[in-house]
Amino acid sequence: MISPAGWLRERLGERRAAVVVLVALLALAVVPLVALPAVRCAVFDSGCREPAPEVRADPVAGARTLTPVEAATWGSYVALGDSYSSGVGSESTVADNNPLDRCHRTSKAYYHEVAKAFEFAKGSGFWACSGATTGDVRKGKGGEPPQLDRIGPDTSLITLSIGGNDVGFSKVLAGCVVKLPWSKDCTRQGEDIAKRMAELRRSLPALLDEITAKAPRARVIVMGYPRAFSEVSGVGADNITVSDQRWLNARAYDLGRLIGQSAAEADAQIAARGGRGSVEFADAYSAFAGHEVGSREPYMNGLTVNLPALEAEPRSYHPTAAGQQALARLFIEQIKKGPGRPLS
Numbered sequence: 001m002i003s004p005a006g007w008l009r010e011r012l013g014e015r016r017a018a019v020v021v022l023v024a025l026l027a028l029a030v031v032p033l034v035a036l037p038a039v040r041c042a043v044f045d046s047g048c049r050e051p052a053p054e055v056r057a058d059p060v061a062g063a064r065t066l067t068p069v070e071a072a073t074w075g076s077y078v079a080l081g082d083s084y085s086s087g088v089g090s091e092s093t094v095a096d097n098n099p100l101d102r103c104h105r106t107s108k109a110y111y112h113e114v115a116k117a118f119e120f121a122k123g124s125g126f127w128a129c130s131g132a133t134t135g136d137v138r139k140g141k142g143g144e145p146p147q148l149d150r151i152g153p154d155t156s157l158i159t160l161s162i163g164g165n166d167v168g169f170s171k172v173l174a175g176c177v178v179k180l181p182w183s184k185d186c187t188r189q190g191e192d193i194a195k196r197m198a199e200l201r202r203s204l205p206a207l208l209d210e211i212t213a214k215a216p217r218a219r220v221i222v223m224g225y226p227r228a229f230s231e232v233s234g235v236g237a238d239n240i241t242v243s244d245q246r247w248l249n250a251r252a253y254d255l256g257r258l259i260g261q262s263a264a265e266a267d268a269q270i271a272a273r274g275g276r277g278s279v280e281f282a283d284a285y286s287a288f289a290g291h292e293v294g295s296r297e298p299y300m301n302g303l304t305v306n307l308p309a310l311e312a313e314p315r316s317y318h319p320t321a322a323g324q325q326a327l328a329r330l331f332i333e334q335i336k337k338g339p340g341r342p343l344s
Contacts, residue, residue: 055141068338069118070084071278075156077123080137083223084161084327085128087111089301089318093288102142103129104314108321112158113328118335120153130314133165134203138210141252148214155215159331161223163204163259167196169225172251173317176244177303186244193251201258208266208279217276219343221334222263223327224256226284228300228317230292257284267339286324288319299323 096106178188188325229245266279291299304313
């Protein structure tokens with residue numbers, strides 16, 4: 001009697017080799033599906049493992065808070081503005097009195113002290129121009145390009161004094177000097193100043209917006225104006241009485257408040273949108289305290305008259321070299337202090 005195994009061998013005969021090959025092929029196809037989850041997942045969409053979450057850097061967590069000095073010095077420093085920044089009144093060299101220099105930039109302007117006090121990674125530039133208004137910063141003055149063209153994405157610090165010419169302070173001072181003794185022609189200019197202040201309240205915020213748009217990562221420090229008079233006694237030949245002094249100082253104070261409010265509003269907008277720069281106010285109103293016009297060591301020039309032309313010299317009621325040093329200290333202190341909020 002033939003056993004089952006023998007019967008199977010006899011039955012298969014020469015086809016046995018083909019069967020063995022077929023079984024081997026089936027094993028090669030089935031074993032990976034059972035043993036390897038990745039293959040089973042790809043073929044049957046079964047047994048798939050959850051993919052590991054992709055790890056990405058958190059842009060907020062990755063941003064490092066900078067110190068105020070780091071935020072001011074990673075790029076370039078640019079000084080913009082009017083005669084209080086260009087240095088009129090602090091002339092000390094022949095070059096400082098060059099009549100061809102329409103912007104009257106001097107070697108004693110506060111810019112030089114600020115530029116030496118810190119190491120700016122991308123250098124510095126001095127572009128303030130005497131007589132500049134907010135409009136001149138945009139459009140240019142004295143045959144020079146707009147001051148706005150001097151700043152850009154690589155600017156990390158901007159210092160600026162602006163607004164005095166917009167409200168016509170030179171004209172106002174002239175009206176206080178060239179008047180009959182004890183007349184009220186000085187203080188009668190109040191209505192005109194109020195109108196000009198209202199215009200500046202619109203033009204200054206617009207200028208700050210343009211500055212921060214062109215230099216979005218810069219710290220912008222806007223300076224107010226120092227009080228010029230001690231309010232203690234008359235200033236001799238200047239023909240400015242104590243009451244005139246009080247009135248003029250009050251107008252400088254009002255101008256400083258306007259500038260400070262504009263700066264605070266501009267900075268609040270930057271903070272609200274998560275910007276990297278800042279707009280800060282350097283209050284210079286009391287920077288010359290004890291050194292006003294007529295003091296023993298004045299930080300402010302008094303009246304200087306060009307007799308042939310019968311007009312006041314540009315240096316009149318502008319900071320002396322010592323006054324520019326006081327302004328430099330004010331800016332340096334603010335650069336170190338910062339805006340009072342994180343900078344990244």
